[in-house]
Amino acid sequence: xxxxxxxxxxxxxxxxxxxxxxxxxxxxxxxxxxxxxxxxxxxxxxxxxxxxxxxxxxxxxxxxxxxxxxxxxxxxxxxxxxxxxxxxxxxxxxxxxxxxxxxxxxxxxxxxxxxxxxxxxxxxxxxxxxxxxxxxxxxxxxxxxxxxxxxxxxxxxxxxxxxxxxxxxxxxxxxxxxxxxxxxxxxxxxxxxxxxxxxxxxxxxxxxxxxxxxxxxxxxxxxxxxxxxxxxxxxxxxxxxxxxxxxxxxxxxxxxxxxxxxxxxxxxxxxxxxxxxxxxxxxxxxxxxxxxxxxxxxxxxxxxxxxxxxxxxxxxxxxxxxxxxxxxxxxxxxxxxxxxxxxxxxxxxxxxxxxxxxxxxxxxxxxxxxxxxxxxxxxxxxxxxxxxxxxxxxxxxxx
Numbered sequence: 597x598x599x600x601x602x603x604x605x606x607x608x609x610x611x612x613x614x615x616x617x618x619x620x621x622x623x624x625x626x627x628x629x630x631x632x633x634x635x636x637x638x639x640x641x642x643x644x645x646x647x648x649x650x651x652x653x654x655x656x657x658x659x660x661x662x663x664x665x666x667x668x669x670x671x672x673x674x675x676x677x678x679x680x681x682x683x684x685x686x687x688x689x690x691x692x693x694x695x696x697x698x699x700x701x702x703x704x705x706x707x708x709x710x711x712x713x714x715x716x717x718x719x720x721x722x723x724x725x726x727x728x729x730x731x732x733x734x735x736x737x738x739x740x741x742x743x744x745x746x747x748x749x750x751x752x753x754x755x756x757x758x759x760x761x762x763x764x765x766x767x768x769x770x771x772x773x774x775x776x777x778x779x780x781x782x783x784x785x786x787x788x789x790x791x792x793x794x795x796x797x798x799x800x801x802x803x804x805x806x807x808x809x810x811x812x813x814x815x816x817x818x819x820x821x822x823x824x825x826x827x828x829x830x831x832x833x834x835x836x837x838x839x840x841x842x843x844x845x846x847x848x849x850x851x852x853x854x855x856x857x858x859x860x861x862x863x864x865x866x867x868x869x870x871x872x873x874x875x876x877x878x879x880x881x882x883x884x885x886x887x888x889x890x891x892x893x894x895x896x897x898x899x900x901x902x903x904x905x906x907x908x909x910x911x912x913x914x915x916x917x918x919x920x921x922x923x924x925x926x927x928x929x930x931x932x933x934x935x936x937x938x939x940x941x942x943x944x945x946x947x948x949x950x951x952x953x954x955x956x957x958x959x960x961x962x963x964x965x966x967x968x969x970x971x972x973x974x975x976x977x978x979x980x981x982x983x984x985x986x987x988x989x990x991x992x993x994x995x
Contacts, residue, residue: 600625603992604739606729606760608635610978611964611985612745613712614682618989620719627739628721631728636709637754638747642936642978647705649683650982651975652676653696658976660833661969662772666944667980670952673990674983682982686715697975732763741959741992745985748938748965750776756932760966761941767957770943772968775840776935777833778977781847783822784925787891791818794885795825799850802831804838806846813853818888821930823847829936829973836929837939845926851884851919860916865909872905879904884919892918937977939970951991952984961988 601624605612608630620626634640639647651658654676656668676698683690688711689701700707717723729735736742746760761771795818801811812830816823831847838845852860867879877900880889893900896914898907932938942962946955952967954960963984971977 601741601992602739603627603741603743604629604735605743605745606732606735606763607745607747607964608632608713608723608725609638609745609747609964610636610712610981612743613716613985614982615743615745615963615985615989615992616716616721617686617712617719618986619992620716620721622989622993624741624993626716626719626721628716628723629727629729630723630725631757631759632755633726635713635723635725638751639709639712640705641751641754642705643699645705646699646703647708648697648699648975648978649690649708650676650679650698650979651696652692652698654971654976654979659969659971659980660837660939661944663944666947666949667969667983669949670983670987671979674986678986679979679982682986686711695974729759732766736959741961743961743963743988743992744966745962745964746966748941749774749932750935750938750965752933756938760962764942764954764962764966767954767960769946769954769956772940772943773840774938774940775836776929776932776937777836777939777970778829778936778973779832779836779934780819780824780930781822781828781832781835781926782928782930783847784927785822787895788818788822789820790891791885791887792820794818794887796851796884796888797853798827799853800827800831801848801850802835803846803848804834805844809838810834816849816851822924822926823849824930826973832929833939833970833972835926836935839926839928847924847926849922849924851888851922853920855916855920857913857916857920860919861909861912864907864912864915868904868907868912872903874904875900876902876904876907879907880915936973937965937970939968941966941968944968950987952988953991961992963988 605628691699744760798816799813812827814827815825817825964981
C-alpha cells in the first residue's frame with residue numbers, strides 16, 4: 597500500500613473519478629482538479645440522461661488505435677465481472693439489456709455521477725472544481741504522481757479540450773492526430789435540406805477511395821447538413837479518420853434493407869395493377885417518408901402527380917435502385933462539438949499498457965479518452981475509461 601502518496605488527478609470525468617476512488621482505497625492522498633463547476637458532465641448527458649455505462653461483451657476488437665493490442669491488458673484486468681464488483685461496492689446496481697448494453701438500474705445518469713463523487717468524498721478525495729490546470733510542471737512539484745484524465749476535444753460545450761495532449765507534449769509524447777467520432781456526417785448534396793427531419797430504419801455502407809469498408813443498420817436521420825442517426829454514428833469513426841487523411845469518402849444509403857431490387861420493383865408494379873389511377877407519390881409514401889419520396893422523384897425527373905398507369909417496369913426498376921443504392925459524397929463531420937468521443941490522442945506506444953504510466957516521464961499516468969483509443973457505440977468508451985483508470989490506480993497504489 598502507498599500510504600500518504602500524494603496523487604493529483606486532472607479531470608473529474610469517468611476515468612478520473614474511478615482512478616481517484618481506487619487510489620484513495622489504497623491510502624493515497626488524492627486531489628482531483630476539474631475545470632468545470634460540476635464534475636462528470638459527460639456522464640450526466642450520456643445515453644440521453646440514462647448513461648450506457650458499459651457493455652458486457654467488450655474486447656480489443658471493439659476499439660480503434662494505432663496499436664489495437666494496447667487495450668487488451670486493461671480490459672482483461674477490469675473485466676465486466678470486476679466492474680460489477682466495483683459498482684456494487686458504491687451501491688450502484690445495473691440493468692443489463694439483451695444486446696449487452698448496461699445502464700444503471702435507476703435509469704438515470706445522475707445516480708452514476710452522484711455515487712462516484714460521493715464515494716470518492718467518503719474516502720477522503722479532495723475536489724477542486726472551477727480549477728483549470730495550466731502548468732503541469734509546477735503541479736509535479738507538489739505531488740508524487742499526476743494522472744491526466746482530461747478527456748478529449750469531443751463535446752466542447754461540456755468542457756472538452758486538448759489540455760491533456762498539451763501536457764503530454766511537454767514531456768515529449770507524440771500525439772496521434774485527433775478527430776471526432778460517433779458524430780454526424782456532412783454531405784455534398786443539395787437535397788439534404790429538403791429531406792431534413794425525415795427518418796428511416798435503413799442501412800449505411802461506407803466507401804473509402806471507392807472501396808467498401810464498413811456498414812451499419814439502424815435509424816438514419818436526414819438533416820440540413822447531411823445525415824445523423826445511430827447507423828451513421830456507427831460508421832463515423834472510419835469516415836472521420838479517413839477524412840483527416842484526405843481520402844475520398846462516400847456513403848451508400850439503403851432506405852429499405854428488407855427489400856431486394858427485384859422485390860421492390862415488383863411491389864411498385866403490383867400497386868399499379870391494383871389501382872392504376874393512384875399517383876406515384878402515394879406509392880412511394882407507402883414505403884418512405886414523403887419528404888424523401890419527393891426528392892427521389894425529383895432526381896428521377898418524375899412528377900409526383902404522375903398517374904401509376906404511366907409508370908412502366910423501367911421506371912419501377914429505377915425507383916428501386918434509387919431507394920436501395922443512394923450514393924452521397926461525405927465532405928466533413930459535424931465537428932468535435934457534436935462528437936460523443938474522439939479518436940487519436942497520446943500515442944499508446946509511449947504508454948505502458950499494464951500500468952498506464954508514461955514511458956517518457958516517471959510517475960505520469962494517463963487514462964480514458966486522452967489516450968489514442970476510441971471505442972464503438974454501446975458503452976465501449978465508458979468500458980475503456982473504467983479499465984484504464986483501474987489499471988493506473990493499481991499501479992500507483994504499489995510501493
